[in-house]
Amino acid sequence: MEVQNTSRRDALKLGATLGAGLAIAGLASSAEAAVPGHPDESSFKPSKYKHSFDFKQQPLFVDNAGGTIAICDQTNFPVVTGNMAAVFLLVLKPGGLREPHWHPNAWEMDIVLSGKVELFVVNPDATVDTVTLEPGVIGFIPQGYAHSIKNKGTEDATIYVVFNNSAPDDIGLSTMLGGMPKDQFAQTFGVPNSTLASIPKPPGTLYVAPPVAS
Numbered sequence: 001m002e003v004q005n006t007s008r009r010d011a012l013k014l015g016a017t018l019g020a021g022l023a024i025a026g027l028a029s030s031a032e033a034a035v036p037g038h039p040d041e042s043s044f045k046p047s048k049y050k051h052s053f054d055f056k057q058q059p060l061f062v063d064n065a066g067g068t069i070a071i072c073d074q075t076n077f078p079v080v081t082g083n084m085a086a087v088f089l090l091v092l093k094p095g096g097l098r099e100p101h102w103h104p105n106a107w108e109m110d111i112v113l114s115g116k117v118e119l120f121v122v123n124p125d126a127t128v129d130t131v132t133l134e135p136g137v138i139g140f141i142p143q144g145y146a147h148s149i150k151n152k153g154t155e156d157a158t159i160y161v162v163f164n165n166s167a168p169d170d171i172g173l174s175t176m177l178g179g180m181p182k183d184q185f186a187q188t189f190g191v192p193n194s195t196l197a198s199i200p201k202p203p204g205t206l207y208v209a210p211p212v213a214s
Contacts, residue, residue, distance in 0.1 A: 061088075068208070069089070069090050101175075103143065109138060109162040113159065174202040174205050174206040177201060178205075
């Protein structure tokens, strides 16, 4: 009789242990599902934003004999809105010039993918820096500093131009020439107004200037 009672007690203990284990497992599973950050995957919805951008699918913002510019900013890549990020894809033909300009609301970082260019930067203390950029060498222009980029090589130069603003502003030399009276430029440089008479006023910002025949 003692052996039988012992077996019955062991069976009851085993049953109780298994039951408790199953109950704990069930509670743990329910708790995990309720913890923020562990949602049921079936509740996921498609994102309203695309997180990739294909420059090849975009119309060119600038396209002339000097080169091209394609833009990636908040106007065509909404996910960057409010995140202080934009990228331009700049291609300069041999002799092409990204005209002298500055960005009032953003710094700029130039990452060369192919080719070789010269970056010219004018600092507020009236000093100038001229550097050569090629793959593996980046350029940086602080916010508001005047600068230009010229391709002095014999092949196309391709550059990612990165900004810390999702809608970077651009004021170019052509913007100023087109928007201000020519006599102010003549007065600034101390030359007769007739000196600038032959220079046509651009209809808008050029961004990229074609090479000029020497």
